Amino acid sequence: MKQERFDKIISTQFNISRRDARIAIRRGKATLNGKILRDFGALVDVDADITFNGQALNYKQYIYILMNKPKGVLSASSDKKKQTVVDLVPENLKRNGLFPVGRLDKDTTGFLIITDDGDFAHKAISPKYEVYKSYLVTLDGKLTDEMVKAFADGIVLADGTLCRKAVLTILGENTARVKICEGKYHQIKRMFGVVGLGVNELKREAVGGLSLPPKLKEGCCVELSLEEIQAIFTNS
Numbered sequence: 001m002k003q004e005r006f007d008k009i010i011s012t013q014f015n016i017s018r019r020d021a022r023i024a025i026r027r028g029k030a031t032l033n034g035k036i037l038r039d040f041g042a043l044v045d046v047d048a049d050i051t052f053n054g055q056a057l058n059y060k061q062y063i064y065i066l067m068n069k070p071k072g073v074l075s076a077s078s079d080k081k082k083q084t085v086v087d088l089v090p091e092n093l094k095r096n097g098l099f100p101v102g103r104l105d106k107d108t109t110g111f112l113i114i115t116d117d118g119d120f121a122h123k124a125i126s127p128k129y130e131v132y133k134s135y136l137v138t139l140d141g142k143l144t145d146e147m148v149k150a151f152a153d154g155i156v157l158a159d160g161t162l163c164r165k166a167v168l169t170i171l172g173e174n175t176a177r178v179k180i181c182e183g184k185y186h187q188i189k190r191m192f193g194v195v196g197l198g199v200n201e202l203k204r205e206a207v208g209g210l211s212l213p214p215k216l217k218e219g220c221c222v223e224l225s226l227e228e229i230q231a232i233f234t235n236s
């Protein structure tokens with residue numbers, strides 16, 4: 001069974017600083033298996049019966065939060081001036097070390113995972129694992145079958161970078177779904193730029209086999225289960 005220092009468990013799981021955790025533990029605010037434990041350095045089983053300020057602990061090594069990112073917010077952990085996606089995470093889901101998995105542009109909306117699990121983030125982003133990201137796009141001009149073919153062949157960006165094959169599905173005269181399995185800087189906008197179109201609206205609707213829940217409003221978050229996290233690695 002996994003063991004951790006008592007102050008570490010209290011600080012990570014209840015989102016307080018290590019110093020505050022130690023003070024509170026010393027003051028008798030935490031219990032282990034029904035008894036107050038004041039020894040903040042004690043090694044404790046992470047799935048023991050632990051409470052803090054009367055609240056029972058449900059230990060989670062990592063947290064996975066799905067946000068419907070609104071426009072105008074930075075995909076970053078913190079910023080001196082601008083609001084970030086991590087600033088929007090509600091208090092009950094906040095933890096130290098949260099970061100967004102990949103970046104959506106400031107004006108892009110939709111599916112964004114925020115976590116403290118670096119290995120998961122690497123797997124979800126790395127083109128090696130071929131996790132497809134699906135976007136709904138509104139363009140400033142007419143889509144053609146030639147563009148569908150160009151995306152399928154692999155677009156060469158203006159700076160000579162070759163993109164992997166992408167799936168472009170025309171939904172209307174100037175609306176489309178695009179699926180890509182990599183995340184180059186401004187990739188979708190630059191790919192459409194190559195075929196002569198500008199992007200008016202961009203929304204990410206799914207990553208791998210997990211879609212944005214239709215009821216999740218912009219700026220809102222839900223915590224994902226481990227099963228939902230696994231669905232990301234099954235491409236749909």
Ligand code: URA
Binds near residue numbers: 106
């Ligand atoms: N491609 C873009 O151009 N912008 C995004 O935010 C995501 C993909």
